[in-house]
Amino acid sequence: MTIAVDFDGTIVEHRYPEIGKELPFATATLKKLTDDGHRLILWSVREGDLLQEAVDWCRERGVRFHAVNGFFDEDAVDAAENAKRNPHYSRKLKVDCFIDDRNVGGLPDWGSIYQIISRRITFEQLLQEEAHDMEPEPKKRPWWKF
Ligand SMILES: [Mg+2]
Numbered sequence: 001m002t003i004a005v006d007f008d009g010t011i012v013e014h015r016y017p018e019i020g021k022e023l024p025f026a027t028a029t030l031k032k033l034t035d036d037g038h039r040l041i042l043w044s045v046r047e048g049d050l051l052q053e054a055v056d057w058c059r060e061r062g063v064r065f066h067a068v069n070g071f072f073d074e075d076a077v078d079a080a081e082n083a084k085r086n087p088h089y090s091r092k093l094k095v096d097c098f099i100d101d102r103n104v105g106g107l108p109d110w111g112s113i114y115q116i117i118s119r120r121i122t123f124e125q126l127l128q129e130e131a132h133d134m135e136p137e138p139k140k141r142p143w144w145k146f
Contacts, residue, residue, distance in 0.1 A: 001096040001117065002066070003033065004043040007054045009101035011063075017050050019057055025110040027061040036118060039066040041095060 005011065011027070013020030034040060042065045046054050055068055070093075097117065101107040108116065108123055115126055 002039045002041065002094070003117065004041045004093050004095045004098045004100075005030065005065075006098070006100040006102070007042060007044040007046060007058075010099055010107060011058065014101070016046075019053060022061075023110065027058065027063050029110040029114045030058075030063045032114060033117060034064065038117065040064075041066055041070075041093065042068045043093065043098065043100075044069060 008014045008016045008020070010023070011030070012022050015021075030040060040063070042055065042058070044051060044054060051068065055065070058065070099107070099113055105123070107113075108126075112123070112126055115121070116123055
């Protein structure tokens with residue numbers, strides 16, 4: 001899969017323009033996703049030096065991105081120029097999913113994110129599984145009542 005990942009509030013606690021503390025297991029999960037063959041795109045409102053700081057912060061922790069704030073080479077060119085050259089050009093990222101703290105319903109923990117992506121299930125399916133796992137075992141009848 002190709003996965004767009006936000007930085008502030010998603011990989012690290014939201015302290016923009018500072019870099020907050022890493023959210024538990026964020027970088028470990030991103031590295032595992034890359035090892036599993038997924039392509040990561042950093043998708044952030046950061047620009048310039050602040051963006052580079054985020055990229056460097058991730059690289060220092062072993063997280064490498066396929067692309068940063070874009071996908072194809074043409075994203076490096078001005079969007080208006082792209083629109084002229086290709087009437088079907090869209091700024092929308094062509095990715096399979098987004099990991100972002102602004103998801104409807106909020107950001108799952110990184111363990112859940114890994115389960116959802118690697119098993120290709122929905123967040124709802126994961127929650128149902130977890131709810132099922134928490135149901136008490138049906139009471140067993142004592143052997144003398146059989
Ligand atoms: Mg964010």
